[in-house]
Amino acid sequence: MAGRKLIMGIDGGGTNTRVIIASPEGNIAAYIEDQKAASQHRDNQATDNVKTAIRKALSVAGCSPGEICGMAAGIAGWVKELTHLPEMTCPKWHVNDAVAAHYGALMAKPGIVVISGTGSIIFGINEEGRYIRNYDYHHYAASAARFLVYDAVYEAIAGHTDDTDGRLVHDMLSHWNAADLGELAHLGRNGFHDDRRERDRVFGAFAPYVTEAAAAGSSLAQAVCDRSIHQIVVGIRLLGRHFQAETLRVACIGSVANSTYFQGKLKRISTDDPGRSFRLMDPHFPPVAGSFLYAMEQLGLPVTDSVLSRLERTLSVKNRAIVES
Numbered sequence: 001m002a003g004r005k006l007i008m009g010i011d012g013g014g015t016n017t018r019v020i021i022a023s024p025e026g027n028i029a030a031y032i033e034d035q036k037a038a039s040q041h042r043d044n045q046a047t048d049n050v051k052t053a054i055r056k057a058l059s060v061a062g063c064s065p066g067e068i069c070g071m072a073a074g075i076a077g078w079v080k081e082l083t084h085l086p087e088m089t090c091p092k093w094h095v096n097d098a099v100a101a102h103y104g105a106l107m108a109k110p111g112i113v114v115i116s117g118t119g120s121i122i123f124g125i126n127e128e129g130r131y132i133r134n135y136d137y138h139h140y141a142a143s144a145a146r147f148l149v150y151d152a153v154y155e156a157i158a159g160h161t162d163d164t165d166g167r168l169v170h171d172m173l174s175h176w177n178a179a180d181l182g183e184l185a186h187l188g189r190n191g192f193h194d195d196r197r198e199r200d201r202v203f204g205a206f207a208p209y210v211t212e213a214a215a216a217g218s219s220l221a222q223a224v225c226d227r228s229i230h231q232i233v234v235g236i237r238l239l240g241r242h243f244q245a246e247t248l249r250v251a252c253i254g255s256v257a258n259s260t261y262f263q264g265k266l267k268r269i270s271t272d273d274p275g276r277s278f279r280l281m282d283p284h285f286p287p288v289a290g291s292f293l294y295a296m297e298q299l300g301l302p303v304t305d306s307v308l309s310r311l312e313r314t315l316s317v318k319n320r321a322i323v324e325s
Contacts, residue, residue, distance in 0.1 A: 009291030012075030013097035026310030074100025104290025105283035117254025145207035211259035
């Protein structure tokens, strides 16, 4: 193969598409963040979005498709058509975005990642290398941004508010351009919005207001967040049944799970709650770097400390090429 030998990693979790191209030594040639979704559940143009991001990354790296010796994509749904470029004939691996997140956050070492942002999943890799999800139990922690907000809106319309919720209700009415809760109830009776994707987008966009209100003392927001946090903890401990370690290593991914209120509550539960103990870890790398590391593993290339050090150093460079559209 002529030219450089490069590896591509793709992260399609959340509302953005991210692509990294780096050498097997960990030197990043391109880092693209495109503000368009890679999930067909969120965007009908997901296939075009991913292919456009791939081509942008190739352009920024100044490399040809033939110089890519392996590619891994962490995308919900594992849709292979999303990454299919006829001119890129390297081996390709498609995994769930939770796998990429784990490889980045915990570098595939035993532990659990809690993903709560655009979506929600609790995923672990145990000491035997086995993949375990809360979905395997048919358990779902309703902590994705949109679900958190649906819950908050329902509580407000139902009248479950007190003097601590004034700011939250004000922001809620402003977000939906409603004069009062009666008008918001009227919007709800009519389904809020005919298009499910647009409805979910509008609800998800309000999640930071809910988590911030919880941190500021809103009783309604705290009740909603506490329900989600409880479900997350149940999910962690379900997976924990399949680990040998006395203390579980847990990393959080996503805007909801990493909000001030969620982090504070989870840290308190991890040490004070009588159930299975766990320790919150800061994610080592973002999911897109996890995809790169997954591809390295599949190619049989060594992920040494020097590779990780270079990857970390080049990821942190402020003038790295980030293309937004």
